[in-house]
Amino acid sequence: MSALRALQKVVFGETWVLPIGIGLAVGITALARTLEPGLWWQWGGGLLLVLLLLAALWSSLGQASR
Amino acid sequence: MMAYVLTMLGAALACTLEMLEALAIVLAIALTRRPRNAVVGALAAVMACLLLAALVGPLLLDRIAREPLRLLVGAALLLFGLEWLRKAILRLAGRRSRSSTFREFVEEREKLERFSLPAPGRADWVARTIAFKGVLLEGVEVVLIVTALAAHPWARVPALLGAGVSLVATAAAGALLHRPLRRLPETHMKYAVGLFLTTFGTFFTGSGLGVRWPLGDAALVVLIGVYVAASQAMIASLARPPDHVSRAGEEVPA
Numbered sequence: 001m002s003a004l005r006a007l008q009k010v011v012f013g014e015t016w017v018l019p020i021g022i023g024l025a026v027g028i029t030a031l032a033r034t035l036e037p038g039l040w041w042q043w044g045g046g047l048l049l050v051l052l053l054l055a056a057l058w059s060s061l062g063q064a065s066r
Numbered sequence: 067m068m069a070y071v072l073t074m075l076g077a078a079l080a081c082t083l084e085m086l087e088a089l090a091i092v093l094a095i096a097l098t099r100r101p102r103n104a105v106v107g108a109l110a111a112v113m114a115c116l117l118l119a120a121l122v123g124p125l126l127l128d129r130i131a132r133e134p135l136r137l138l139v140g141a142a143l144l145l146f147g148l149e150w151l152r153k154a155i156l157r158l159a160g161r162r163s164r165s166s167t168f169r170e171f172v173e174e175r176e177k178l179e180r181f182s183l184p185a186p187g188r189a190d191w192v193a194r195t196i197a198f199k200g201v202l203l204e205g206v207e208v209v210l211i212v213t214a215l216a217a218h219p220w221a222r223v224p225a226l227l228g229a230g231v232s233l234v235a236t237a238a239a240g241a242l243l244h245r246p247l248r249r250l251p252e253t254h255m256k257y258a259v260g261l262f263l264t265t266f267g268t269f270f271t272g273s274g275l276g277v278r279w280p281l282g283d284a285a286l287v288v289l290i291g292v293y294v295a296a297s298q299a300m301i302a303s304l305a306r307p308p309d310h311v312s313r314a315g316e317e318v319p320a
Contacts, residue, residue: 006199006203010203010206010207011145011206011210012145013145013148013149013152014149014153015152018145018148018149018152019145021148022141022144022145022148026137026141026271026275029271029272029275030275033275033276041276041277042277042278043278043280045272045275045276045277046268046272046277046279046280046285049268049271049272049275049277050268050289050292053144053148053264053268054296056148057148057151057152057155057296057297057300058300060148060152061152061155061156061300061304
């Protein structure tokens with residue numbers, strides 16, 4: 001069991017906040033593309049993704065910052 | 067060209083750091099118990115990693131269509147990259163102790179000294195198992211990172227070249243020095259790997275979702291700049307004097 005737990009830590013990291021945050025960032029960006037698939041997407045999609053990923057990173061630091 | 071160099075550098079740095087950690091475990095076992103058993107365990111893990119690479123590589127590259135592949139590879143790189151970046155930010159902000167393979171080496175030796183050695187001529191399964199597990203866990207991360215970085219036809223050569231050079235250099239350093247390197251700026255190297263992997267992860271994930279990055283491959287440099295600026299701001303906002311960090315390297319309350 002400890003080996004499996006170690007393997008899970010290797011793949012998903014020490015906190016679940018990051019995998020969930022990455023999933024949400026990708027999901028929200030994909031949803032935004034579906035809702036607004038125009039010219040805006042080509043320039044704004046990347047920016048939205050970066051901002052959401054930075055929010056996920058900042059959230060994962062939250063426990064340590066309190 | 068830009069993407070080629072960044073891919074090679076990212077693969078080389080990530081592999082070097084993982085290999086250094088694996089080397090610390092193997093050297094601790096070899097110096098505390100019998101070297102042969104450490105090598106047997108490590109070689110078994112290397113074989114398992116090669117098998118994993120042989121399975122995962124072709125499965126990713128040949129069976130999955132281009133757009134989903136980019137998304138999958140990007141998400142995998144983000145998982146590793148953001149985790150490395152998170153830990154590096156906490157270390158550079160003084161929230162965790164700095165990364166030290168040498169300290170891990172010393173701790174591993176202290177742990178191993180508690181187990182008694184088997185009679186001469188008998189297999190030392192404690193040494194073999196610990197060497198196997200240590201090398202396997204670091205090796206799996208190497209396989210996944212290099213496979214993800216090499217998932218595009220143009221990226222195979224730089225990713226494999228970077229990984230190969232770092233593997234040979236780390237193994238040679240271990241064989242010559244018989245102890246982990248003490249003075250490497252490991253925390254800063256891990257911070258750089260986190261930046262590289264997160265940048266590539268963002269780029270590939272965006273491409274997989276249909277984003278057209280302005281400037282093409284040169285957008286990688288812009289992305290690195292954004293992540294450097296944002297992570298430095300996070301480090302500054304979390305910064306705390308080093309004496310607040312516990313010896314075990316855990317995060318401690320303010």
